[in-house]
Amino acid sequence: MVVLAVALFAALSSCAFGCSGNTNSTELGLWQMENQPLDVQLxxxxxxxxxxxCEQTTLQQQHVALTQMHLKNHQKRAQEKVETHMVTYDTNHDDEEEEEEGEEDSLNLSDEDSKRRRRDPCFHYTVLDQAWRATNTTTRxxxxxxxxKWKGWYRLFYKGLSLQMPERCVPVDKCGTHAPLWLAGPHPKIRDGVVTRKVCGHWKKKCCAFPSTPIKVKKCRGNYYVYQFTAPTSCSLAxxxxxxxxxxxxxxxNQSCVSRDKINWRCKTKRMSSRKVHFFASFPGQITGxxxxxxxxKVLVNVGRAYNSRTxxxxxxxxxxxxxxxxxxTANVGLKTDLWLVINGYWVAVxxxxxxxxxxxxxxxxxxxxLRRGATVYVTHxxxxxxxxxxxxxxxFGGSLLAQSK
Structure with a gap:
């Protein structure tokens, strides 16, 4: 019994010396009981x-709390990285080919065009350039x-290069997340305008294990897309x-981006459709001088709307x-009458x-x-x-397009 007491006392002393700030008081209290009976000492x-x-349990709880706090701080810093490189892009340039209506003036945008641009996400979007979103990227x-906090429309970039969402199932643990989100449907064409597309997250060999909230997509002139992203249904999805x-x-x-397997893409030149242009007009009166x-x-034919009767x-x-x-x-004896065809300001035929x-x-x-696109033609008396x-x-006065050039 004495041997057991000595062993317990030695173990307690070593623990007291190494683990607690109250080591001296513990040691002093035990040595004061040296002359007490054995049962009292035990x-x-x-x-x-x-x-x-009890002190050890308290220290373990504090350690767990500190670990959780550190983990939350790490997740917060990681999430802050998600919101970096998001730059709002607002442009006034228009890549769209404007149709000429034969007007000689008014190169400035009309109020209607200005309103259309303000509503068009192709001119107002946020640049989302984050390398970890790439389909070939894996991060810890x-x-x-x-x-x-998704707001408005976004355009995807990779190190300054424009790209788009995948239209195929992406392997798990890619795109910097566990279940990568891909577009479960084809990207729209320009004539489709804004469309709604389903988004899927790949997990455990199921390409649509996480059907996420649908997003809106629009194709813009210049072969790029803008997306109205929404918060996914769960984590970790990106x-x-x-x-x-x-x-x-x-x-x-004049090219479109095509792919057979949705992996290898290439630029394909569009077939140019022949434009039909014909017009025929008359002047219902007399001209003198x-x-x-x-x-x-009096316009009888104006296919292609290239002739302007007002000008x-x-x-x-x-x-x-x-x-x-x-x-x-003309019908007056001895009178000479000349009409000239004027192209880009030059009199070319009479x-x-x-x-x-x-x-x-x-x-x-x-x-x-x-003629080049935009050339002007009229007749002078x-x-x-x-x-x-x-x-x-x-x-x-009339004319037709015989052959269109590239």
Whole structure:
């Protein structure tokens, strides 16, 4: 019994020296009981052991609390990284090809166009450039987009290069998260406008183990997409950026980004559809002397809407080969009448009449040329007298696109 007491006393002393700040008081209290009976000494030893166990439990609880606090701080710092490199992008440039309506002025945007741009997410979005979102990236700290305060529209980038969401199942533990989110449906075309698409998270060999909240997508001119992201249904899920689609951001205006397996993408040149352009108009009255530009107000044909009856100007909507015709009619003896075809400010062809005896004389002229997009064509009445009425069709102007060029 004495041996057991000595052993317990030695163990308690060593623990007291190494574990507690009250070592001196514990040691002093035990040595004061040296001359006490053995049963009293053993009771004191067991009492001190119970006290040390309580202190040890308290220290373990404090250690667990500190560990949890450190873990929360680490998660908070990781989540703050999610919200970095989000830069709001607001542009006033327009990549869209504007249709020319034949107006000679008004290059500025109308109020309606300005309102349209303010509503269009293609001109107002946030740049989301985070390398860990790439489909070929694996990180130790798993991100969760549920904790991100999503607001408005976003455009995906990878180190400054434009790319888009994957349209295929992404392996688990990619895109900096456990269950990568991919677009479960094709990206829209420009004519589709804003569409809603289903989003899936891959987990445990199930490509749509986590059906997440649907998002909105729109294609913009320039071969890029904008997304209206929403918070996923759970953690850890994060939206992916398909590293294979970087090539899509390099496609030209006349190209589209295509893929057969949704892994390897390439730029494919679109087949150019032949534009149909035809117009025919007349002037239902008489012209005397000089008229800088004849406004043929009676329009019978205007396929392609390239001729403007208010200005009398035809504006080439596309590059190609065009053919024009114009005519005049005069009836005064000895009178000479000239109409000139004017292209980009140059007089290029004339319709001339000269009456030598009492009669009426008409003249029809044609002209074929190559024009670039935006070239202007009209007819000027240089001198003389041209006669017409609402039914005669003697002062006319027309033309057609014969062959479109690339």
């Amino acid at each position: 009771a004191a030893v067991f009492k001190e052991m119970e006290s040390l166990k 700290s798993k991100m969760c987009d549920r904790n991100v 939206y992916c950026a398909d590293i294979n689609t970087i090539v899509c951001g390099r496609c030209r205006r 000089k008229m800088n530009r004849i406004r043929y107000s 009398g100007v035809f504006r080439a909507p596309v590059k190609g080969v065009y053919q024009f015709f114009f005519s005049t009619q 319709s001339h009449t000269h009456v030598t005896r009492p009669s009426t004389v008409g003249s029809l002229s044609t002209y074929m040329t190559f 240089n001198h003389g007298r041209s006669w017409a009425n609402a039914a005669s069709m003697t002062i006319i």
